Amino acid sequence: MTDVDHPPSAAQQREAVVDLLGVLAYAELSAFERMASDAPLAPGLEQRTALGEMAVAEFGHFVALRDHLTAMGVDATGAMAPFVGPLDDFHDSTAPADWLEGLVKAYVGDGFASDFYREVAEYVDDVPTRELILAALADTGHAQFVVDQVRAAIAADETVGGRLALWARRLMGEALVQAQRVAVDRDAMATLLVGGGDLVKIGELLARLTARHTERMELLGLKS
Amino acid sequence: MTDVDHPPSAAQQREAVVDLLGVLAYAELSAFERMASDAPLAPGLEQRTALGEMAVAEFGHFVALRDHLTAMGVDATGAMAPFVGPLDDFHDSTAPADWLEGLVKAYVGDGFASDFYREVAEYVDDVPTRELILAALADTGHAQFVVDQVRAAIAADETVGGRLALWARRLMGEALVQAQRVAVDRDAMATLLVGGGDLVKIGELLARLTARHTERMELLGLKS
Numbered sequence: 221m222t223d224v225d226h227p228p229s230a231a232q233q234r235e236a237v238v239d240l241l242g243v244l245a246y247a248e249l250s251a252f253e254r255m256a257s258d259a260p261l262a263p264g265l266e267q268r269t270a271l272g273e274m275a276v277a278e279f280g281h282f283v284a285l286r287d288h289l290t291a292m293g294v295d296a297t298g299a300m301a302p303f304v305g306p307l308d309d310f311h312d313s314t315a316p317a318d319w320l321e322g323l324v325k326a327y328v329g330d331g332f333a334s335d336f337y338r339e340v341a342e343y344v345d346d347v348p349t350r351e352l353i354l355a356a357l358a359d360t361g362h363a364q365f366v367v368d369q370v371r372a373a374i375a376a377d378e379t380v381g382g383r384l385a386l387w388a389r390r391l392m393g394e395a396l397v398q399a400q401r402v403a404v405d406r407d408a409m410a411t412l413l414v415g416g417g418d419l420v421k422i423g424e425l426l427a428r429l430t431a432r433h434t435e436r437m438e439l440l441g442l443k444s
Numbered sequence: 445m446t447d448v449d450h451p452p453s454a455a456q457q458r459e460a461v462v463d464l465l466g467v468l469a470y471a472e473l474s475a476f477e478r479m480a481s482d483a484p485l486a487p488g489l490e491q492r493t494a495l496g497e498m499a500v501a502e503f504g505h506f507v508a509l510r511d512h513l514t515a516m517g518v519d520a521t522g523a524m525a526p527f528v529g530p531l532d533d534f535h536d537s538t539a540p541a542d543w544l545e546g547l548v549k550a551y552v553g554d555g556f557a558s559d560f561y562r563e564v565a566e567y568v569d570d571v572p573t574r575e576l577i578l579a580a581l582a583d584t585g586h587a588q589f590v591v592d593q594v595r596a597a598i599a600a601d602e603t604v605g606g607r608l609a610l611w612a613r614r615l616m617g618e619a620l621v622q623a624q625r626v627a628v629d630r631d632a633m634a635t636l637l638v639g640g641g642d643l644v645k646i647g648e649l650l651a652r653l654t655a656r657h658t659e660r661m662e663l664l665g666l667k668s
Contacts, residue, residue: 249489252496256480265473265521265528269510272476276503279496286493297489304489 236412237349240340241289242299243307243402243409244333244356248282249300250307251275251329258322267319270365274326281356288352302406306398313394320373320380321387324440327366328391331436335429343412370440385442392433396426460636461573464564465513466523467531467626467633468557468580472506473524474531475499475553482546491543494589498550505580512576526630530622537618544597544604545611548664551590552615555660559653567636594664609666616657620650 255275262268289296316322337357344350374381403410403422414421437443479499486492513520540546561581568574598605627634627646638645661667 246489249493249496253480253483256477256499259477265470265524269473269506272473272503272506275480276500279500282493282496300489 232408233345233412236408237344237346238289238292238294238299239302239406239409240344240412241285241294241349242296242301243303244337244340244353245282245285245289245296246300246303246307247333248278248285248356250311251326251333252279252282254311255322255326258316258325261316261319261322263319267369271322271326274330278330284352284356288349303402306401310394310398314391320370320384323366323369324384324388324442325391327363327370327436327440328388328433329395330363332392332395332429332433335432339413339425339428367439370442374441381442384440385437388437388440388442392430456632457569457636460632461568461570462513462516462518462523463526463630463633464568464636465509465518465573466520466525467527467630468561468564468577469506469509469513469520470524470527470531471557472502472509472580474535475550475557476502476506478535479546479550482540482550485540485543485546487543491593495546495550498554502554508576508580512573527626530626534618534622538615544594544608547590547593548608548612548666549615551587551594551660551664552612552657553619554587556616556619556653556657559656563637563649563652591663594666598665605666608664609661612661612664612666616654 252275255271255278259268259271259275262271286296289299314325316325334357337353341350341353341357344353370384374384410422414425476499479495479502483492483495483499486495510520513523538549540549558581561577565574565577565581568577594608598608634646638649
Protein backbone atom coordinates (compact mmCIF):
# COMPACT_ATOMS: atom_id res chain seq x y z
CA MET A 221 0.00 0.00 0.00
CA THR A 222 2.97 2.36 0.34
CA ASP A 223 5.06 4.07 -2.26
CA VAL A 224 8.24 1.94 -2.36
CA ASP A 225 10.52 4.97 -2.51
CA HIS A 226 8.89 6.86 0.38
CA PRO A 227 7.15 4.58 2.85
CA PRO A 228 5.08 6.83 5.16
CA SER A 229 5.92 6.87 8.86
CA ALA A 230 3.40 5.58 11.42
CA ALA A 231 2.54 9.20 12.30
CA GLN A 232 1.91 10.08 8.63
CA GLN A 233 -0.23 6.95 8.20
CA ARG A 234 -2.30 7.89 11.25
CA GLU A 235 -2.70 11.48 10.05
CA ALA A 236 -3.89 10.21 6.68
CA VAL A 237 -6.37 7.75 8.21
CA VAL A 238 -7.80 10.51 10.43
CA ASP A 239 -8.23 12.67 7.32
CA LEU A 240 -9.97 9.86 5.44
CA LEU A 241 -12.34 9.14 8.31
CA GLY A 242 -12.93 12.87 8.77
CA VAL A 243 -13.83 13.53 5.14
CA LEU A 244 -16.05 10.45 4.97
CA ALA A 245 -17.78 11.40 8.25
CA TYR A 246 -18.56 14.93 7.10
CA ALA A 247 -19.61 13.67 3.66
CA GLU A 248 -22.12 11.33 5.34
CA LEU A 249 -23.41 13.99 7.75
CA SER A 250 -23.91 16.57 5.02
CA ALA A 251 -25.41 13.99 2.64
CA PHE A 252 -27.91 13.09 5.37
CA GLU A 253 -28.96 16.72 5.81
CA ARG A 254 -29.18 17.48 2.09
CA MET A 255 -31.09 14.33 1.19
CA ALA A 256 -33.59 14.93 4.00
CA SER A 257 -33.97 18.54 2.80
CA ASP A 258 -34.48 17.39 -0.81
CA ALA A 259 -37.03 14.69 0.10
CA PRO A 260 -40.07 17.05 -0.07
CA LEU A 261 -39.37 17.47 -3.81
CA ALA A 262 -40.72 13.92 -4.25
CA PRO A 263 -43.90 13.49 -6.29
CA GLY A 264 -45.48 11.33 -3.56
CA LEU A 265 -45.08 10.25 0.04
CA GLU A 266 -43.65 6.83 -0.86
CA GLN A 267 -40.77 8.25 -2.89
CA ARG A 268 -40.26 10.90 -0.24
CA THR A 269 -39.96 8.20 2.41
CA ALA A 270 -37.51 6.24 0.27
CA LEU A 271 -35.16 9.24 0.09
CA GLY A 272 -35.62 9.68 3.85
CA GLU A 273 -34.48 6.09 4.34
CA MET A 274 -31.37 6.74 2.23
CA ALA A 275 -30.67 9.82 4.36
CA VAL A 276 -31.03 7.89 7.62
CA ALA A 277 -28.63 5.21 6.33
CA GLU A 278 -26.05 7.96 5.67
CA PHE A 279 -26.50 9.22 9.22
CA GLY A 280 -25.81 5.69 10.50
CA HIS A 281 -22.50 5.66 8.60
CA PHE A 282 -21.68 9.07 10.01
CA VAL A 283 -22.23 7.84 13.59
CA ALA A 284 -20.02 4.76 12.99
CA LEU A 285 -17.20 6.90 11.56
CA ARG A 286 -17.46 9.50 14.34
CA ASP A 287 -17.44 6.81 17.04
CA HIS A 288 -14.44 5.15 15.41
CA LEU A 289 -12.52 8.45 15.46
CA THR A 290 -13.43 8.92 19.12
CA ALA A 291 -12.28 5.36 19.92
CA MET A 292 -8.95 6.21 18.22
CA GLY A 293 -8.60 9.09 20.71
CA VAL A 294 -9.26 11.67 17.98
CA ASP A 295 -11.61 14.66 18.28
CA ALA A 296 -14.14 13.89 15.54
CA THR A 297 -15.17 17.53 15.11
CA GLY A 298 -11.55 18.54 14.52
CA ALA A 299 -11.07 15.68 12.03
CA MET A 300 -14.11 16.81 10.01
CA ALA A 301 -13.36 20.55 10.14
CA PRO A 302 -10.98 20.77 7.12
CA PHE A 303 -13.62 19.24 4.84
CA VAL A 304 -16.61 21.37 5.82
CA GLY A 305 -15.77 24.11 3.30
CA PRO A 306 -15.21 21.90 0.23
CA LEU A 307 -18.25 19.69 0.88
CA ASP A 308 -20.56 22.63 1.67
CA ASP A 309 -19.37 24.33 -1.53
CA PHE A 310 -20.14 21.17 -3.48
CA HIS A 311 -23.67 20.99 -2.06
CA ASP A 312 -24.32 24.72 -2.47
CA SER A 313 -23.26 24.58 -6.14
CA THR A 314 -25.43 21.51 -6.82
CA ALA A 315 -28.78 22.22 -5.15
CA PRO A 316 -31.30 20.10 -7.12
CA ALA A 317 -34.02 22.03 -8.95
CA ASP A 318 -36.47 19.12 -8.88
CA TRP A 319 -37.08 15.60 -7.67
CA LEU A 320 -35.21 13.81 -10.49
CA GLU A 321 -32.14 16.01 -10.05
CA GLY A 322 -32.28 15.25 -6.32
CA LEU A 323 -32.48 11.51 -7.01
CA VAL A 324 -29.60 11.56 -9.49
CA LYS A 325 -27.53 13.57 -7.02
CA ALA A 326 -28.23 11.05 -4.24
CA TYR A 327 -27.32 8.20 -6.59
CA VAL A 328 -24.17 9.79 -7.99
CA GLY A 329 -23.04 10.92 -4.54
CA ASP A 330 -23.74 7.56 -2.92
CA GLY A 331 -21.98 5.75 -5.77
CA PHE A 332 -18.97 8.05 -5.70
CA ALA A 333 -18.72 7.60 -1.92
CA SER A 334 -18.94 3.80 -2.30
CA ASP A 335 -16.14 3.79 -4.88
CA PHE A 336 -14.08 5.99 -2.62
CA TYR A 337 -14.69 3.64 0.35
CA ARG A 338 -13.56 0.73 -1.80
CA GLU A 339 -10.35 2.53 -2.87
CA VAL A 340 -9.66 3.63 0.68
CA ALA A 341 -10.15 0.15 2.14
CA GLU A 342 -7.27 -1.14 0.00
CA TYR A 343 -4.89 1.49 1.27
CA VAL A 344 -5.64 1.33 4.99
CA ASP A 345 -3.50 -1.10 7.01
CA ASP A 346 -5.45 -0.74 10.25
CA VAL A 347 -7.88 -3.71 10.40
CA PRO A 348 -10.74 -2.18 12.50
CA THR A 349 -10.73 0.89 10.23
CA ARG A 350 -10.83 -1.25 7.10
CA GLU A 351 -13.70 -3.33 8.51
CA LEU A 352 -15.66 -0.19 9.36
CA ILE A 353 -15.20 1.12 5.83
CA LEU A 354 -16.29 -2.17 4.25
CA ALA A 355 -19.36 -2.31 6.52
CA ALA A 356 -20.42 1.17 5.38
CA LEU A 357 -19.92 0.02 1.79
CA ALA A 358 -22.07 -3.11 2.19
CA ASP A 359 -24.96 -1.08 3.60
CA THR A 360 -25.71 1.17 0.62
CA GLY A 361 -28.51 -0.81 -1.00
CA HIS A 362 -30.97 1.88 -2.00
CA ALA A 363 -29.65 2.31 -5.53
CA GLN A 364 -32.26 0.16 -7.29
CA PHE A 365 -35.06 2.48 -6.17
CA VAL A 366 -33.29 5.40 -7.89
CA VAL A 367 -32.60 3.41 -11.05
CA ASP A 368 -36.28 2.44 -11.33
CA GLN A 369 -37.52 6.00 -10.80
CA VAL A 370 -35.12 7.60 -13.29
CA ARG A 371 -35.65 4.96 -16.00
CA ALA A 372 -39.43 5.36 -15.66
CA ALA A 373 -39.14 9.14 -15.99
CA ILE A 374 -37.00 8.80 -19.14
CA ALA A 375 -39.41 6.26 -20.61
CA ALA A 376 -42.27 8.74 -20.07
CA ASP A 377 -40.39 11.72 -21.56
CA GLU A 378 -37.28 11.33 -23.74
CA THR A 379 -36.03 14.89 -23.14
CA VAL A 380 -35.56 14.03 -19.44
CA GLY A 381 -32.59 11.80 -20.30
CA GLY A 382 -30.60 14.59 -21.93
CA ARG A 383 -31.27 17.03 -19.13
CA LEU A 384 -30.30 14.55 -16.40
CA ALA A 385 -27.17 13.47 -18.29
CA LEU A 386 -26.00 17.10 -18.28
CA TRP A 387 -26.86 17.39 -14.60
CA ALA A 388 -24.87 14.25 -13.73
CA ARG A 389 -21.86 15.61 -15.64
CA ARG A 390 -22.10 18.84 -13.69
CA LEU A 391 -22.26 16.91 -10.40
CA MET A 392 -19.16 14.92 -11.31
CA GLY A 393 -17.35 18.09 -12.41
CA GLU A 394 -18.09 19.91 -9.16
CA ALA A 395 -17.10 16.83 -7.15
CA LEU A 396 -13.74 16.60 -8.94
CA VAL A 397 -13.08 20.34 -8.40
CA GLN A 398 -13.56 19.92 -4.66
CA ALA A 399 -11.64 16.61 -4.56
CA GLN A 400 -8.64 18.31 -6.15
CA ARG A 401 -8.88 21.17 -3.65
CA VAL A 402 -8.86 18.63 -0.80
CA ALA A 403 -5.97 16.66 -2.34
CA VAL A 404 -3.84 19.82 -2.54
CA ASP A 405 -4.60 20.83 1.06
CA ARG A 406 -4.26 17.43 2.69
CA ASP A 407 -0.87 16.07 1.82
CA ALA A 408 -0.83 13.04 4.08
CA MET A 409 -4.12 11.72 2.73
CA ALA A 410 -3.10 12.17 -0.89
CA THR A 411 0.18 10.41 -0.13
CA LEU A 412 -1.60 7.47 1.46
CA LEU A 413 -4.04 7.10 -1.42
CA VAL A 414 -1.72 7.49 -4.39
CA GLY A 415 1.85 7.60 -3.07
CA GLY A 416 3.88 10.75 -2.60
CA GLY A 417 2.66 13.20 -5.24
CA ASP A 418 2.63 10.46 -7.88
CA LEU A 419 0.72 12.11 -10.74
CA VAL A 420 0.38 8.86 -12.69
CA LYS A 421 -1.30 7.18 -9.73
CA ILE A 422 -3.57 10.19 -9.14
CA GLY A 423 -4.56 9.92 -12.80
CA GLU A 424 -5.24 6.20 -12.46
CA LEU A 425 -7.38 6.75 -9.36
CA LEU A 426 -9.46 9.42 -11.11
CA ALA A 427 -9.78 7.17 -14.17
CA ARG A 428 -11.14 4.31 -12.03
CA LEU A 429 -13.63 6.62 -10.29
CA THR A 430 -14.75 8.07 -13.62
CA ALA A 431 -15.13 4.60 -15.18
CA ARG A 432 -17.43 3.47 -12.38
CA HIS A 433 -19.41 6.69 -12.64
CA THR A 434 -19.91 5.95 -16.34
CA GLU A 435 -21.21 2.46 -15.52
CA ARG A 436 -23.72 3.95 -13.09
CA MET A 437 -24.91 6.48 -15.68
CA GLU A 438 -25.54 3.60 -18.10
CA LEU A 439 -27.59 1.80 -15.45
CA LEU A 440 -29.72 4.94 -15.11
CA GLY A 441 -30.11 5.07 -18.89
CA LEU A 442 -28.06 8.28 -19.15
CA LYS A 443 -25.14 9.18 -21.41
CA SER A 444 -22.15 10.17 -19.26
CA MET B 445 -63.11 6.65 26.32
CA THR B 446 -66.46 7.19 24.61
CA ASP B 447 -69.03 9.86 24.97
CA VAL B 448 -71.75 8.19 27.03
CA ASP B 449 -74.54 9.65 24.90
CA HIS B 450 -72.99 8.72 21.54
CA PRO B 451 -70.65 5.72 21.72
CA PRO B 452 -68.82 5.54 18.37
CA SER B 453 -69.35 2.50 16.18
CA ALA B 454 -66.45 0.14 15.43
CA ALA B 455 -66.15 1.70 11.97
CA GLN B 456 -65.99 5.21 13.42
CA GLN B 457 -63.40 4.10 15.97
CA ARG B 458 -61.27 2.58 13.22
CA GLU B 459 -61.58 5.68 11.04
CA ALA B 460 -60.49 7.81 13.97
CA VAL B 461 -57.51 5.59 14.80
CA VAL B 462 -56.38 5.67 11.15
CA ASP B 463 -56.58 9.48 11.25
CA LEU B 464 -54.57 9.62 14.48
CA LEU B 465 -51.88 7.33 13.12
CA GLY B 466 -51.88 9.24 9.84
CA VAL B 467 -51.43 12.67 11.41
CA LEU B 468 -48.74 11.39 13.77
CA ALA B 469 -46.91 9.63 10.92
CA TYR B 470 -46.84 12.72 8.72
CA ALA B 471 -45.90 14.90 11.70
CA GLU B 472 -42.89 12.64 12.34
CA LEU B 473 -41.87 12.48 8.67
CA SER B 474 -42.04 16.26 8.22
CA ALA B 475 -40.34 16.89 11.59
CA PHE B 476 -37.50 14.62 10.44
CA GLU B 477 -37.04 16.56 7.19
CA ARG B 478 -37.30 19.99 8.80
CA MET B 479 -34.95 19.19 11.70
CA ALA B 480 -32.35 17.74 9.34
CA SER B 481 -32.70 20.86 7.14
CA ASP B 482 -32.30 23.16 10.17
CA ALA B 483 -29.26 21.29 11.56
CA PRO B 484 -26.69 23.31 9.53
CA LEU B 485 -27.78 26.40 11.51
CA ALA B 486 -25.89 24.90 14.47
CA PRO B 487 -22.85 26.82 15.78
CA GLY B 488 -20.72 23.66 15.71
CA LEU B 489 -20.63 20.10 14.45
CA GLU B 490 -21.53 18.58 17.83
CA GLN B 491 -24.77 20.54 18.16
CA ARG B 492 -25.49 19.89 14.50
CA THR B 493 -25.10 16.15 15.08
CA ALA B 494 -27.36 16.31 18.14
CA LEU B 495 -30.18 17.80 16.05
CA GLY B 496 -29.48 15.14 13.41
CA GLU B 497 -29.95 12.46 16.07
CA MET B 498 -33.29 14.00 17.07
CA ALA B 499 -34.32 13.99 13.40
CA VAL B 500 -33.38 10.33 12.94
CA ALA B 501 -35.39 9.39 16.06
CA GLU B 502 -38.45 11.07 14.48
CA PHE B 503 -37.92 9.05 11.30
CA GLY B 504 -37.87 5.88 13.42
CA HIS B 505 -41.28 6.81 14.86
CA PHE B 506 -42.55 7.52 11.37
CA VAL B 507 -41.49 4.06 10.15
CA ALA B 508 -43.19 2.37 13.14
CA LEU B 509 -46.44 4.29 12.53
CA ARG B 510 -46.40 3.63 8.77
CA ASP B 511 -45.72 -0.08 9.29
CA HIS B 512 -48.52 -0.25 11.84
CA LEU B 513 -50.95 1.30 9.35
CA THR B 514 -49.81 -1.18 6.70
CA ALA B 515 -50.28 -4.08 9.14
CA MET B 516 -53.85 -2.83 9.77
CA GLY B 517 -54.45 -3.17 6.01
CA VAL B 518 -54.50 0.61 5.56
CA ASP B 519 -52.67 2.52 2.79
CA ALA B 520 -50.28 4.67 4.85
CA THR B 521 -49.92 7.30 2.12
CA GLY B 522 -53.69 7.75 1.99
CA ALA B 523 -53.89 7.98 5.78
CA MET B 524 -51.29 10.76 5.86
CA ALA B 525 -52.64 12.70 2.88
CA PRO B 526 -55.28 14.83 4.70
CA PHE B 527 -52.62 16.20 7.08
CA VAL B 528 -49.95 17.17 4.54
CA GLY B 529 -51.45 20.63 3.95
CA PRO B 530 -51.91 21.69 7.59
CA LEU B 531 -48.50 20.41 8.71
CA ASP B 532 -46.66 21.88 5.72
CA ASP B 533 -48.39 25.20 6.37
CA PHE B 534 -47.26 25.04 10.00
CA HIS B 535 -43.65 24.42 9.00
CA ASP B 536 -43.67 27.02 6.22
CA SER B 537 -45.00 29.68 8.60
CA THR B 538 -42.42 28.80 11.28
CA ALA B 539 -39.10 28.45 9.43
CA PRO B 540 -36.44 29.21 12.08
CA ALA B 541 -34.23 32.25 11.41
CA ASP B 542 -31.33 30.92 13.47
CA TRP B 543 -30.04 27.99 15.50
CA LEU B 544 -31.81 28.89 18.77
CA GLU B 545 -35.16 29.30 17.01
CA GLY B 546 -34.58 25.91 15.38
CA LEU B 547 -33.82 24.31 18.74
CA VAL B 548 -36.87 25.83 20.44
CA LYS B 549 -39.03 24.68 17.53
CA ALA B 550 -37.67 21.12 17.80
CA TYR B 551 -38.29 21.18 21.57
CA VAL B 552 -41.78 22.69 21.40
CA GLY B 553 -42.77 20.40 18.53
CA ASP B 554 -41.37 17.28 20.17
CA GLY B 555 -43.03 18.20 23.46
CA PHE B 556 -46.37 18.97 21.84
CA ALA B 557 -46.20 15.65 19.96
CA SER B 558 -45.39 13.78 23.20
CA ASP B 559 -48.37 15.36 24.97
CA PHE B 560 -50.55 14.47 22.04
CA TYR B 561 -49.30 10.85 22.08
CA ARG B 562 -50.10 10.69 25.79
CA GLU B 563 -53.64 12.02 25.27
CA VAL B 564 -54.20 9.72 22.31
CA ALA B 565 -53.01 6.63 24.17
CA GLU B 566 -55.79 7.10 26.73
CA TYR B 567 -58.47 7.21 24.07
CA VAL B 568 -57.40 4.29 21.90
CA ASP B 569 -58.91 0.89 22.79
CA ASP B 570 -56.78 -1.14 20.40
CA VAL B 571 -53.89 -2.58 22.46
CA PRO B 572 -51.16 -2.86 19.76
CA THR B 573 -51.87 0.71 18.67
CA ARG B 574 -51.68 1.99 22.25
CA GLU B 575 -48.39 0.14 22.81
CA LEU B 576 -46.94 1.62 19.62
CA ILE B 577 -47.90 5.11 20.76
CA LEU B 578 -46.42 4.62 24.23
CA ALA B 579 -43.18 3.25 22.72
CA ALA B 580 -42.82 6.36 20.55
CA LEU B 581 -43.44 8.46 23.66
CA ALA B 582 -40.77 6.70 25.73
CA ASP B 583 -38.15 7.23 23.05
CA THR B 584 -38.05 11.06 23.00
CA GLY B 585 -35.10 11.66 25.32
CA HIS B 586 -33.24 14.44 23.55
CA ALA B 587 -34.91 17.28 25.45
CA GLN B 588 -32.13 17.88 27.98
CA PHE B 589 -29.70 18.82 25.20
CA VAL B 590 -32.05 21.58 24.06
CA VAL B 591 -32.67 22.83 27.61
CA ASP B 592 -28.91 23.11 28.25
CA GLN B 593 -28.26 24.96 24.98
CA VAL B 594 -31.10 27.46 25.39
CA ARG B 595 -30.37 28.18 29.08
CA ALA B 596 -26.70 28.78 28.26
CA ALA B 597 -27.64 31.20 25.47
CA ILE B 598 -29.96 33.14 27.81
CA ALA B 599 -27.27 33.23 30.52
CA ALA B 600 -24.85 34.71 27.98
CA ASP B 601 -27.32 37.34 26.68
CA GLU B 602 -30.48 38.31 28.55
CA THR B 603 -32.26 39.69 25.46
CA VAL B 604 -32.26 36.18 23.95
CA GLY B 605 -34.88 35.04 26.49
CA GLY B 606 -37.46 37.65 25.43
CA ARG B 607 -36.96 36.95 21.76
CA LEU B 608 -37.27 33.17 22.16
CA ALA B 609 -40.33 33.52 24.42
CA LEU B 610 -42.08 35.44 21.63
CA TRP B 611 -40.96 32.81 19.11
CA ALA B 612 -42.33 29.96 21.25
CA ARG B 613 -45.67 31.78 21.57
CA ARG B 614 -45.81 32.14 17.81
CA LEU B 615 -45.04 28.41 17.34
CA MET B 616 -47.84 27.47 19.75
CA GLY B 617 -50.24 29.88 18.05
CA GLU B 618 -49.54 28.49 14.56
CA ALA B 619 -49.83 24.92 15.90
CA LEU B 620 -53.24 25.65 17.43
CA VAL B 621 -54.48 27.27 14.20
CA GLN B 622 -53.59 24.12 12.25
CA ALA B 623 -54.91 21.80 14.99
CA GLN B 624 -58.28 23.55 14.84
CA ARG B 625 -58.32 23.26 11.05
CA VAL B 626 -57.66 19.51 11.35
CA ALA B 627 -60.29 19.09 14.09
CA VAL B 628 -62.95 20.73 11.89
CA ASP B 629 -62.05 18.59 8.85
CA ARG B 630 -61.67 15.26 10.62
CA ASP B 631 -64.87 14.59 12.50
CA ALA B 632 -64.18 11.01 13.55
CA MET B 633 -60.83 11.86 15.13
CA ALA B 634 -62.23 14.84 17.03
CA THR B 635 -65.09 12.66 18.24
CA LEU B 636 -62.71 9.98 19.49
CA LEU B 637 -60.50 12.47 21.32
CA VAL B 638 -63.11 14.65 22.96
CA GLY B 639 -66.50 13.08 22.39
CA GLY B 640 -69.01 14.19 19.77
CA GLY B 641 -68.44 17.91 19.34
CA ASP B 642 -68.21 18.39 23.10
CA LEU B 643 -66.87 21.96 23.35
CA VAL B 644 -66.16 21.65 27.07
CA LYS B 645 -63.94 18.63 26.48
CA ILE B 646 -62.17 20.32 23.55
CA GLY B 647 -61.49 23.23 25.87
CA GLU B 648 -60.15 20.90 28.56
CA LEU B 649 -57.86 19.13 26.08
CA LEU B 650 -56.44 22.44 24.83
CA ALA B 651 -56.02 23.61 28.45
CA ARG B 652 -54.01 20.48 29.30
CA LEU B 653 -51.78 20.86 26.22
CA THR B 654 -51.23 24.55 26.97
CA ALA B 655 -50.41 23.84 30.64
CA ARG B 656 -47.72 21.35 29.65
CA HIS B 657 -46.33 23.77 27.07
CA THR B 658 -46.05 26.37 29.85
CA GLU B 659 -44.10 23.90 32.02
CA ARG B 660 -41.68 23.27 29.16
CA MET B 661 -41.16 26.99 28.62
CA GLU B 662 -40.27 27.34 32.30
CA LEU B 663 -37.72 24.55 31.96
CA LEU B 664 -36.13 26.45 29.09
CA GLY B 665 -36.10 29.61 31.22
CA LEU B 666 -38.68 31.34 28.98
CA LYS B 667 -41.89 33.15 29.89
CA SER B 668 -44.80 31.52 28.07
